[in-house]
Amino acid sequence: MALITWTASQYGTNVGFADDEHKILFGKLNNLYDLATGGAERSAIGAQLDDLIAYVVGHFAHEEKEMIAKGYGGYERHKAEHDALVGICAGLQTKFHAGEAEVDDGVGQLVKGWLDSHIPAFDMPYADALNS
Numbered sequence: 001m002a003l004i005t006w007t008a009s010q011y012g013t014n015v016g017f018a019d020d021e022h023k024i025l026f027g028k029l030n031n032l033y034d035l036a037t038g039g040a041e042r043s044a045i046g047a048q049l050d051d052l053i054a055y056v057v058g059h060f061a062h063e064e065k066e067m068i069a070k071g072y073g074g075y076e077r078h079k080a081e082h083d084a085l086v087g088i089c090a091g092l093q094t095k096f097h098a099g100e101a102e103v104d105d106g107v108g109q110l111v112k113g114w115l116d117s118h119i120p121a122f123d124m125p126y127a128d129a130l131n132s
C-alpha cells in the first residue's frame with residue numbers, strides 16, 4: 001500500500017508547479033518505501049534514495065526561486081524548514097552509503113510526517129504571493 005497519496009483537499013496548494021512536483025515527489029517516496037519495506041536489493045534502495053533526495057533538493061530550490069521572485073515575506077522561515085529536512089536527508093544518505101543506516105518504515109513515516117506538516121503550514125500560504 002502506498003505510503004502517501006496526493007489529494008487536493010489534503011495537499012493542494014493552488015500553485016500549479018508545486019502540485020505537479022509534489023505529486024512526482026510522492027511517487028518517488030512511495031517507490032522508495034515499497035523497495036525498502038519489500039526486501040529489495042540494497043543497491044536499488046540506494047539508487048532510489050539518491051533519486052528522491054535529488055528531486056527534493058530541486059523542488060525546494062524551485063519554490064525558493066519563486067518566493068524570491070515574488071518578494072514573499074515568508075521566505076526565510078520557509079527556507080529554514082527546507083534546509084533542516086535537506087540536512088536530515090543528507091545525513092541519512094551518507095550513513096546509508098557507508099553501510100551505517102538503513103531505509104526502513106520509520107524513515108518513510110518521518111518524511112511523510114514532514115510533508116503532512118510542511119505542505120499545509122508552509123507551502124499553502126505562499127499561493128497568493130506566487131499566483132500574483
Ligand SMILES: [Fe+2]
Nearest residue numbers: 018022063123
Ligand atoms: Fe513543496
Ligand SMILES: [Fe+2]
Nearest residue numbers: 063078122123
Ligand atoms: Fe516548501
